Amino acid sequence: MTSIDPLLSAVFRPLVRTETGERISTSEQGVELVKRLRQSLLKVIAPIVGEAAFEALFSRSLKKTKVAFLAPAKIESGGPAASEMTKFCESLKTQSATQIEEIVVSLLSSFTGLLSTFIGEALTWKLMRNTWPDVLPSEKPVGEKP
Amino acid sequence: MKKTPVFIERLSTGIPGLDEVLGGGLPEFSFNLVAGAPGCGKTTLAHQIMFANANEQRSALYFTILGEPPLKMLRYQQQFDFFDQDKIDSSIRFIHLGQDLIEGGLKRVLDRIIFEVDASSPSLVFVDSFRSIVRDGHPSGVGDLDVAHFVQLLAIHLTSCEATTFLLGEFLEQDANTNPIFTVADGVLWLYQTPIRNSVVRRLQVQKIRGQQEIPGFHTVKLSKTGARVFPRLPSPENPPIDQGATKLPVKRTGIKGLDKMLGGGIPAGYSVMVAGPSGSGKTVLSTQFIVEGVKAGEPGVIAIFEKRPEEYLKTSPQGKTLNDLTRAEQIKLIYIRPLDLSVDETLEEVRSEVKRLGAKRVVVDSLSGFELALAPAFREDFRESLYRMVGALTSMGVTVMMTVEITDTFDELRLSPHGISFLTDGIILQRYTELGGALQKVMTVIKLRAKKHSTKLFAFEIGEKGITVGKALTGYQGILSGGAKPSGKGRR
Numbered sequence: 001m002t003s004i005d006p007l008l009s010a011v012f013r014p015l016v017r018t019e020t021g022e023r024i025s026t027s028e029q030g031v032e033l034v035k036r037l038r039q040s041l042l043k044v045i046a047p048i049v050g051e052a053a054f055e056a057l058f059s060r061s062l063k064k065t066k067v068a069f070l071a072p073a074k075i076e077s078g079g080p081a082a083s084e085m086t087k088f089c090e091s092l093k094t095q096s097a098t099q100i101e102e103i104v105v106s107l108l109s110s111f112t113g114l115l116s117t118f119i120g121e122a123l124t125w126k127l128m129r130n131t132w133p134d135v136l137p138s139e140k141p142v143g144e145k146p
Numbered sequence: 147m148k149k150t151p152v153f154i155e156r157l158s159t160g161i162p163g164l165d166e167v168l169g170g171g172l173p174e175f176s177f178n179l180v181a182g183a184p185g186c187g188k189t190t191l192a193h194q195i196m197f198a199n200a201n202e203q204r205s206a207l208y209f210t211i212l213g214e215p216p217l218k219m220l221r222y223q224q225q226f227d228f229f230d231q232d233k234i235d236s237s238i239r240f241i242h243l244g245q246d247l248i249e250g251g252l253k254r255v256l257d258r259i260i261f262e263v264d265a266s267s268p269s270l271v272f273v274d275s276f277r278s279i280v281r282d283g284h285p286s287g288v289g290d291l292d293v294a295h296f297v298q299l300l301a302i303h304l305t306s307c308e309a310t311t312f313l314l315g316e317f318l319e320q321d322a323n324t325n326p327i328f329t330v331a332d333g334v335l336w337l338y339q340t341p342i343r344n345s346v347v348r349r350l351q352v353q354k355i356r357g358q359q360e361i362p363g364f365h366t367v368k369l370s371k372t373g374a375r376v377f378p379r380l381p382s383p384e385n386p387p388i389d390q391g392a393t394k395l396p397v398k399r400t401g402i403k404g405l406d407k408m409l410g411g412g413i414p415a416g417y418s419v420m421v422a423g424p425s426g427s428g429k430t431v432l433s434t435q436f437i438v439e440g441v442k443a444g445e446p447g448v449i450a451i452f453e454k455r456p457e458e459y460l461k462t463s464p465q466g467k468t469l470n471d472l473t474r475a476e477q478i479k480l481i482y483i484r485p486l487d488l489s490v491d492e493t494l495e496e497v498r499s500e501v502k503r504l505g506a507k508r509v510v511v512d513s514l515s516g517f518e519l520a521l522a523p524a525f526r527e528d529f530r531e532s533l534y535r536m537v538g539a540l541t542s543m544g545v546t547v548m549m550t551v552e553i554t555d556t557f558d559e560l561r562l563s564p565h566g567i568s569f570l571t572d573g574i575i576l577q578r579y580t581e582l583g584g585a586l587q588k589v590m591t592v593i594k595l596r597a598k599k600h601s602t603k604l605f606a607f608e609i610g611e612k613g614i615t616v617g618k619a620l621t622g623y624q625g626i627l628s629g630g631a632k633p634s635g636k637g638r639r
Contacts (some may be wrong), residue, residue: 053217
């Protein structure tokens with residue numbers, strides 16, 4: 001199971017709540033949120049790393065999050081032909097509102113970690129912050145992991 | 147009324163040596179082509195120029211198309227010291243056009259570039275890589291522009307936008323004669339990467355640069371963590387060349403009394419002198435005495451060594467302790483260069499920078515044989531020409547150069563150097579062994595010293611703890627250079 005960086009969770013949780021207006025109350029709301037977050041990231045990050053690279057990294061993050069949070073039977077619910085995004089959203093619909101928030105936070109953490117692997121933490125955080133300048137802190141949080 | 151030509155501002159490239167090769171930097175608003183095969187350093191060169199020049203007042207747009215994926219490019223370019231992530235998405239913006247090309251062909255790519263350039267009015271525009279557009283111009287059959295038209299429109303638009311533009315392209319040398327891009331471009335920079343035997347040599351050539359005089363030819367390029375560095379083939383002279391015919395030049399004493407006498411007082415300042423002799427004859431001893439004597443006269447010196455490591459060199463030299471002390475006191479700089487893929491230009495640059503730093507007036511190259519061996523095979527081929535350039539560059543700085551060269555004592559011919567380079571130097575001091583009275587005797591003579599009277603006699607010499615001591619002239623002997631000296635005339639008993 002993929003471990004989530006608690007420091008990233010601490011900054012992405014308020015972001016998720018800001019984006020949804022406090023709490024996620026329905027799974028449809030969660031699906032809409034994931035689509036919206038993806039669009040925001042696409043707008044800022046794709047011009048720099050390329051659209052294909054963005055899609056590849058985001059898809060990989062969706063997969064990793066699914067493996068971490070969703071049961072294998074549910075993973076295939078979208079069928080093999082469906083895109084990773086469609087499959088992810090289908091799976092998300094079966095989750096409770098509380099779980100969805102956790103999954104979305106994990107998705108953002110996973111994407112941040114993956115992008116950092118390629119272009120380094122500093123530049124990744126700069127781009128994440130450019131995406132949500134009013135919500136994310138200027139520096140990536142650092143500290144002892146519990 | 148005298149007409150004043152338009153003033154062209156020149157941008158510094160931020161790449162050491164490149165401004166000099168370009169004849170003073172890049173003309174502002176010029177349309178430049180950076181051409182070369184994959185992996186020769188085009189992207190690194192472009193990034194280095196961009197990071198050096200982009201700032202709040204002068205923004206840059208970097209378009210990537212179908213070449214290196216931007217994700218990989220950002221990953222690897224970050225490894226260079228010049229990469230400044232604070233500039234990303236502020237003064238530097240990356241825009242990937244792969245999707246535009248696939249969906250709309252060249253027309254869409256052109257429209258997008260024009261749109262983005264109009265929207266942000268950048269001062270610097272990079273399109274990486276251009277060959278990929280040319281080759282894959284219409285991958286989906288979409289688009290309505292041919293390549294020549296596309297390039298022309300792009301060039302015209304970017305020039306009118308007051309932007310200095312760089313198109314990076316994987317071209318072949320034959321493209322230079324047929325491809326319209328080469329005609330349109332104001333500047334064409336070629337990068338080459340050639341593997342020769344066990345070495346890889348990177349070179350740069352400025353094929354053209356409108357409005358200024360570039361240094362012609364191929365210049366060595368080195369890529370390291372700090373980025374690219376260009377070693378100009380012909381560095382600008384620091385001082386006017388010395389008139390070789392002048393007889394009133396100050397002389398540099400060698401520190402060997404007898405030798406100075408043979409030289410008519412010493413070596414004229416700014417001369418290059420070769421010390422040739424067989425193994426163990428005392429070439430290094432002579433050259434170190436020359437350097438130490440310089441320090442005594444208030445002239446710091448530089449010694450470039452290629453065979454022994456500095457510690458070994460200091461340990462085995464009769465002047466080792468003195469050299470060591472003077473090195474520590476920053477009066478002498480010992481440069482040790484031994485990689486086997488060196489270019490003469492790199493060596494020259496290193497020596498030149500130390501000469502400038504120390505204010506050195508004397509340089510020793512010990513030895514030319516080791517120097518040649520340290521060069522990449524590609525550079526050994528034109529060793530003579532390279533040496534000529536190096537000697538010229540150093541003496542034009544007012545430095546007196548002494549080079550040692552090992553020759554094989556064959557006793558049946560008088561060889562002054564194995565490289566046929568003796569004509570390049572202003573002076574030659576020859577050391578030989580000869581048999582005299584049943585013992586091996588070292589002898590020395592001055593073969594030439596341009597425009598200066600000097601002794602032509604052969605002198606016996608010894609090497610002791612304090613260095614070389616020149617003995618008497620062997621005037622009563624003949625056949626010394628053939629290895630077996632016999633008394634002749636007055637010397638015959």
